[in-house]
Amino acid sequence: MAKKAILFMAFGLFVFSGFAQAITARVISKNNGGPIAYASVKTGAHSGVISNDEGYFTIQNQNAPITISCMGYQNRTLSVQQIQESNFTIELADAVNQLSEVLISNKIPNADSIIAEVRRNISKNYDYDLNRHPIFRRNSEQTNFENLDFEIEKASHISKTNIEKLNANMHTLSQKIRESDMVHFTDIKGELATFNLDSSKLSVQKATKLLDYKNDLSIEDIQQKAQNLVLTYLDTTKTYKLKSGIFKIEDSLSLTDEVLKENNKNEFEVKHLNNDTRHLLRHAQFFENSFLNKITDSNLYEFTFEDITQSNNEPTYIIQFEPRRGKSKHAGKIYVSHSTYAITRLDYGFYKNRHGSKLNLKLLLGVKYIANVDEGTLLFEKNAQNIYHPKYIKQTTGSYFYVSRDLKLIENSTAKHKIGLTFKIEGRNTIKKEMLFSQNSKLSQSEFANIEQTKKGEYQILSKFDKTLWESEDTLEPPEEMKAFEVND
DSSP: OHHHHHHHHHHHHHHHHHHTOEEEEEEEETTTOOBOTTOEEEEETTEEEEOOTTSEEEEEOOSSOEEEEOTTBOOEEEOHHHHHHTTTEEEEOBOOOOHHHHHHTTSOOOHHHHHHHHHHTHHHHBOOSSEEEEEEEEEEEEEEEEEEEEEEEEETTSOHHHHHHHHHHHHHHHHHHHHSOEEEEEEEEEEEEEEETTEEEEEEEEEEEEOOGGGOOOHHHHHHHHHHHHHTTSOTTSEEEETTEEEEGGGTSOOOHHHHHHHSOSEEEHHHHHHHHHHHHHTTSOSTTOHHHHHTOTTTEEEEEEEEEEETTEEEEEEEEEESSTTOOEEEEEEEETTTOOEEEEEEEEOTTOOSOEEEETTTTSEEEEEEEEEEEEEEEEOTTSOEEEEEEEEEEEEEEEEEEEEEEEESSSSOOEEEEEEEEEEEEEEEEEEEEOOOEEOOHHHHHHOOOOSEEEOEEESBOOGGGGTTSOOOOOOHHHHTOBOOO
16 A cells, blocks of 8 residues: 555656646747747736747646737637647637728728827726736847957057067957857846836846856957957056056956956846836836827827727727827837727837937047937736736847047056057947736735835856746746857857
């Protein structure tokens, strides 16, 4: 009997561990086989995840059926077994487009009237006070250098041969930096509690960072590397004066991996992360001068009715928008529920040649900067009280930068030997911020007051992606680029 009991317990543990295992699947179009991004994957009435840009999602294995839905497609409800039998590929058929005939008849809906109803129903459809949001955040940052040149123009006490060697080493450094993959990913799981639009508290449960320290360089870091290279050809008993101050050679000759890691601490300020998270959330909220408030302002934007589709078996208007005035910068599509006049999705980007902040002092100071990318997607979902809350927020910003500097190192001696160094940096930087809301629930004032926000958190620094760290969490499935990330020594 004892052996049978042990065998039964072992079998039960095996079944339980298999049951708790996460599964990954992909959502594709039945029509053309292409991936479907941002499909809602409901694991409960008001909980779940979404598919990523490549159509993939991961959920915990469970008994309850899973409902897959997406704008413009028919819903599908499947069991985990059915997903497994379909080789973890879920096809969604196009929504039957009979809605236009039913709703439009002989009169095309007026886009301005629909947007006016959106604004009229804001207080009814949205509630920003005292909410609890379990969230998952991912930041992806990448820098591409198009031009990177270093050159010693003159050196009063370095031989011509050494100058040639130094410039050759500078060229090698430049080429290595240009070819390096300057990208890193940050994943954070936590809970955001909001008191109102301006007050929130963040509890961080887990934070990881995929990072290559040797390739995580700012313009100042690159300048420092070039300076260190120059210092190897100088008198190590002397100190040298730079525009930034006086530094000793022995403190700057080289940056070892240990020093690099010390300079890139894995700690973060929870207060700063909370502010950044709240700022991202405010992108999907209505208030004076907010992004959504401006986008739905008929004085700033011109609206055009495009079509009617369906989402969750509900008719949805598709409204195009573009700038009406020069100071308006975005264009895209707004998806509005026919029954509630709530925005259920928004896709946006800069309109034609519009851009954000711009600084051009190239001739005067050797500096140029243009914020030339600002695009994203907002998804909204109803909770149990029929109030709409963000389900997913994506914001991608990018900029072009150019810096040309002339540096001079002056020896602190009576000889005052000088070295003239010029460097030019030109490139593009992209930051993508994503936030997934797995659920939503109300808070009381006392519950909010009792939440204690810690001062500091700690990243777990990874040299390659480790999926097992997130298997029990509701997260965004990582893109292929993130899965392939690995630091090479």
